[in-house]
Amino acid sequence: MIDLEKKEDEQQKQTVEQRSGLRELFELFSLTGFVYGPLDSRLNIREALEKNLKKPVPPHVNWLFCFGGISLFLFTIQAVTGILLLMYYRPTIAEAYKSVVYITNSVPFGWLIRGLHHWGANLMIVMVFLHMLRVFFYGAYKPPRDFNWVTGVMLLVLTLGFGFTGYLLPWNQISYWATTVGTEVPGAVPFIGTYLTALIRGGQAIGQTTLTRFFAIHVVILPLTIGFFLLGHFFMIRKQGISGPF
Amino acid sequence: MSKVTETVCEHQVEMEKAPKMRRRSFLNYCVGATSLLFGGMSLYSVAKFLFPPGAFSAEAAGEAVTIPLVELPVGSAKNVRYKGIASIVIRTSEKNVHALSAVCTHLGCIVKWDSSKQVLVCPCHAAIFDINGNVVSGPAPRPLESFPVQFARDEIVIGEA
Numbered sequence: 418m419i420d421l422e423k424k425e426d427e428q429q430k431q432t433v434e435q436r437s438g439l440r441e442l443f444e445l446f447s448l449t450g451f452v453y454g455p456l457d458s459r460l461n462i463r464e465a466l467e468k469n470l471k472k473p474v475p476p477h478v479n480w481l482f483c484f485g486g487i488s489l490f491l492f493t494i495q496a497v498t499g500i501l502l503l504m505y506y507r508p509t510i511a512e513a514y515k516s517v518v519y520i521t522n523s524v525p526f527g528w529l530i531r532g533l534h535h536w537g538a539n540l541m542i543v544m545v546f547l548h549m550l551r552v553f554f555y556g557a558y559k560p561p562r563d564f565n566w567v568t569g570v571m572l573l574v575l576t577l578g579f580g581f582t583g584y585l586l587p588w589n590q591i592s593y594w595a596t597t598v599g600t601e602v603p604g605a606v607p608f609i610g611t612y613l614t615a616l617i618r619g620g621q622a623i624g625q626t627t628l629t630r631f632f633a634i635h636v637v638i639l640p641l642t643i644g645f646f647l648l649g650h651f652f653m654i655r656k657q658g659i660s661g662p663f
Numbered sequence: 664m665s666k667v668t669e670t671v672c673e674h675q676v677e678m679e680k681a682p683k684m685r686r687r688s689f690l691n692y693c694v695g696a697t698s699l700l701f702g703g704m705s706l707y708s709v710a711k712f713l714f715p716p717g718a719f720s721a722e723a724a725g726e727a728v729t730i731p732l733v734e735l736p737v738g739s740a741k742n743v744r745y746k747g748i749a750s751i752v753i754r755t756s757e758k759n760v761h762a763l764s765a766v767c768t769h770l771g772c773i774v775k776w777d778s779s780k781q782v783l784v785c786p787c788h789a790a791i792f793d794i795n796g797n798v799v800s801g802p803a804p805r806p807l808e809s810f811p812v813q814f815a816r817d818e819i820v821i822g823e824a
Contacts, residue, residue, distance in 0.1 A: 501712055525711035 477662035481555075484548035485654075491541040492647075495579075498534040499636070506586070508632040510625050513588035538580055545576050557660035565657070568650045575643045582635040585628060596623055596631075727822035735760070735819065740776035745810060745821050749773050751783070752812070752821060755794060762810040762821045763796045769803045783807070 444454030451462045505524060507516040520527040549569065552558055558566035585596045600623070603613040619626030728745050730752060735741050740753040742765060751765040753776055763783070765773045772787035782799060783792040790801030797806045813820045 501709065504713060505715070523716050525714070525716065526708040527712060529708055530712055 475659055475661065478659060481551045482659065484544050484551055488541055488544040488548055489647075491537050491544060492643075494533060494537045495541060496640070498530050498537065501530050502534060503636065508586070508628055510588060510628055513586065513628065517587045517589075538583060542576060542580055545573055549573060555661065555663055561657055562653070562660060565650060565653045568646050568653070571646045572643065572650060575639055575646065579635065579639050579643075582631040582639065585623075585631045586635065588628060593623060596627065600627075727820050729815075730819045730821070732817050732819065738778055740778070742773070743821065750810065750821070751776060752819065753794065754819075755781075758814070760812045760814075760819055761794055761796075762812045763792075764808040764810070766807075767803055768798075768805040768807065769801070774807070 441455065444450040445456060447454070450456045451460070452466070453463065457463050502520065505516055505520045505527070507513060517531070520531055522528075524530075552566065552569070558569075581596075581599060585592045600614050600617045603617065604610040606613055615621065617627075617630070618624075619630050728743050728750075730741060730743065735752060735754045737754055737756055740751055743750050743752055745762070749765045751763055751774065753761045753763075755761065765783075767774050767785040767787065767790055769785065769788055769790050772785050774783040774785045774790075774792060777784050781794060783794075783796075785791075785801065785803070788802050790803035791799040792803065792807050793799050795806075796809045798804075810821050811823060
């Protein structure tokens with residue numbers, strides 16, 4: 418046993434000596450470094466990857482169990498296309514609509530990026546709802562997964578918040594009036610309704626302050642918040658495994 | 664009978680000699696090629712998206728810039744874009760106009776016209792150029808590029824009109 422280990426050690430020493438400095442550097446800073454090279458010997462990336470990719474799925478799992486994953490996939494698309502749109506979008510009432518038209522008509526593949534963001538938003542809301550329905554009808558919200566349901570409801574609210582705040586950003590007729598209607602709704606709350614509406618709008622009517630607020634919520638506040646809840650949601654799934662069979 | 668077995672044997676030998684591609688590795692290649700194609704197309708469109716239209720065409724266009732004389736009184740300077748380069752046009756007297764690149768040859772700041780000292784001063788590291796673009800002092804290694812200027816009735820034309 419000890420002899421064998423000694424032999425392996427010698428072999429490893431030899432391979433280390435054969436490496437040139439340049440190759441070592443390349444491997445350290447490249448993907449091969451992460452998965453096969455010197456970084457892996459320190460971080461065990463390969464082992465972790467294999468453990469995650471080869472994690473067995475219980476046999477009762479079917480397509481209905483994929484809605485959460487599809488929601489995450491769509492969220493990633495929203496994050497990437499959203500960051501790309503930020504490169505051209507200008508959040509002022511004079512420039513917002515113009516910049517959106519510019520993205521759609523003039524920027525190469527701008528129509529594609531904007532279309533992906535638009536369709537991704539709608540599909541994500543659909544998928545989050547389907548995911549929630551599946552969890553509800555299978556009773557997968559019951560303990561010990563009850564806190565997963567709680568974070569899931571938070572994620573649903575945040576997703577709808579993304580949709581509501583993103584809708585105003587193109588600053589066209591439909592978004593302006595939809596936001597007018599949407600911000601009238603909290604006005605019905607007794608006693609504090611008018612204050613709530615004024616808080617959301619940043620004034621009496623929809624204007625530059627509203628656009629600035631919605632932009633800030635859409636690109637900074639909501640992404641940070643949803644990231645926090647997503648991490649919690651996924652950590653609990655990983656810890657508790659897939660629910661069922663039922 | 665013996666002939667048939669012989670041919671079968673030969674065939675088997677050939678099969679063992681020939682490099683085998685297993686079904687799984689073939690499928691793996693197909694998946695790899697598809698994802699490479701898809702990833703490449705996605706990356707291509709994203710890369711194109713990040714370069715706005717006209718990002719490079721401004722440099723290529725060598726169109727002449729015209730400035731009405733009323734906009735440039737004697738002793739004043741005006742910043743224009745010529746061939747996509749930030750440039751400065753200075754009118755020192757009634758019939759004397761200079762057009763220079765305003766990009767300092769040191770580290771690329773935009774120089775300003777100091778009318779009292781009749782020099783161009785770079786705000787970043789205090790390089791000084793004279794009216795013809797020659798270096799008077801400072802860290803600038805080369806003179807400023809100057810552009811041809813012509814008078815046409817009531818306007819100034821920069822470039823070969």
